[in-house]
Amino acid sequence: MGSKHRPNLIKVLFIAGCSRSGSTLLEQILAQVDGFNALGEVQYCWSRVFAQNHLCSCGVKAHECPFWTAVAARAFGGMDRVDAKATVNLQESVASRTCIPQLIWPGLRSKRFRRDLAAYSETLCNLLAAARDVSGAQVLIDSSKMPAHGFMLHAMECVDLYVVHIVRDSRGVVHSLQRKKRDPGVYWKTRYITQRTVGKGALDWITSNVGAHLMAGMGVPYLCVRYEDLVREPRRTISRIVTRVTGRKPRLDFLRGTRMYCRATHSSGGNPVRARHGPIEVRLDDEWHRVMPWQRKLAVTALTWPLLAGYGYMCD
Numbered sequence: 001m002g003s004k005h006r007p008n009l010i011k012v013l014f015i016a017g018c019s020r021s022g023s024t025l026l027e028q029i030l031a032q033v034d035g036f037n038a039l040g041e042v043q044y045c046w047s048r049v050f051a052q053n054h055l056c057s058c059g060v061k062a063h064e065c066p067f068w069t070a071v072a073a074r075a076f077g078g079m080d081r082v083d084a085k086a087t088v089n090l091q092e093s094v095a096s097r098t099c100i101p102q103l104i105w106p107g108l109r110s111k112r113f114r115r116d117l118a119a120y121s122e123t124l125c126n127l128l129a130a131a132r133d134v135s136g137a138q139v140l141i142d143s144s145k146m147p148a149h150g151f152m153l154h155a156m157e158c159v160d161l162y163v164v165h166i167v168r169d170s171r172g173v174v175h176s177l178q179r180k181k182r183d184p185g186v187y188w189k190t191r192y193i194t195q196r197t198v199g200k201g202a203l204d205w206i207t208s209n210v211g212a213h214l215m216a217g218m219g220v221p222y223l224c225v226r227y228e229d230l231v232r233e234p235r236r237t238i239s240r241i242v243t244r245v246t247g248r249k250p251r252l253d254f255l256r257g258t259r260m261y262c263r264a265t266h267s268s269g270g271n272p273v274r275a276r277h278g279p280i281e282v283r284l285d286d287e288w289h290r291v292m293p294w295q296r297k298l299a300v301t302a303l304t305w306p307l308l309a310g311y312g313y314m315c316d
Helices: 024-028 043-049 065-075 083-092 097-104 111-134 147-156 170-177 198-218 225-234 234-246 287-291 294-310
Strands: 011-015 037-042 140-144 160-165 222-226 259-262 278-283
Touching: 011 024, 011 111, 011 147, 011 234, 011 259, 024 037, 024 140, 024 160, 024 225, 037 043, 037 111, 043 083, 065 111, 083 097, 083 111, 083 225, 097 147, 097 278, 111 140, 111 147, 140 147, 140 170, 140 234, 147 160, 147 198, 160 198, 160 225, 160 234, 170 198, 170 287, 170 294, 198 259, 222 225, 222 234, 225 234
Parallel strands: 011 140, 011 160, 037 140, 160 222
Antiparallel strands: 259 278
């Protein structure tokens, strides 16, 4: 099953990989490219944007954000016309981890699954079409990362899907997953992004990356980039991605070496970096090298070494 290339399809660049692998930074840089628009983690937008009214990355509550209110009006007739709870339940019935086999192999789909898939596909397609029309973008960026959501996008007839798979050293990912980071979308109280134990973090890293490779095996246009390469050579990495998706070399005037000027985006979900605007220095986060206990490094290495070696990290 290859990618669809018919006129009027919605071109979506799906960022695959594990949490804390640099996906928010990658999305933030790509969103500065002409013709690209960042939506954030689309799989969570029904709860974060429509139900809970999180802060958009532009700094405004979603229900007051000019972008999201225009999208809601165009797609559904307004924010108050969306039954977020019902949509989340529908999404979970067709785009959760346990649904992946049915998303990959249509022959496994039950009658009920097909019905729910058609209903959720229509709702999500309306959202994406409205986001494209309101933004005027050629490419929408979805940084959801989770494999089930990626397979869901691939199953949708209205989507022309491209995948960029961002990979980071598993030890750096697990170390970052154990840090305490505030959720920037929750403005009414202090809430932190979910932390992970060593074992759970390593498992998430393995399953997320294997899921991305499965998508590549289905014939979806796919490109794998390393977080460390993105940070050290952002112009080269971003140019590769944009050329792969659009067939043209981009103008990257906003990038000067590892420094970029970042305009506000309308991204929902992701790490705090998504809310940063203005001049930003793109820096390598390699704290794990210095402060991660050796026992923890050894445990993560042992749990993830086959993929770790395949990505070229065993010699780093």
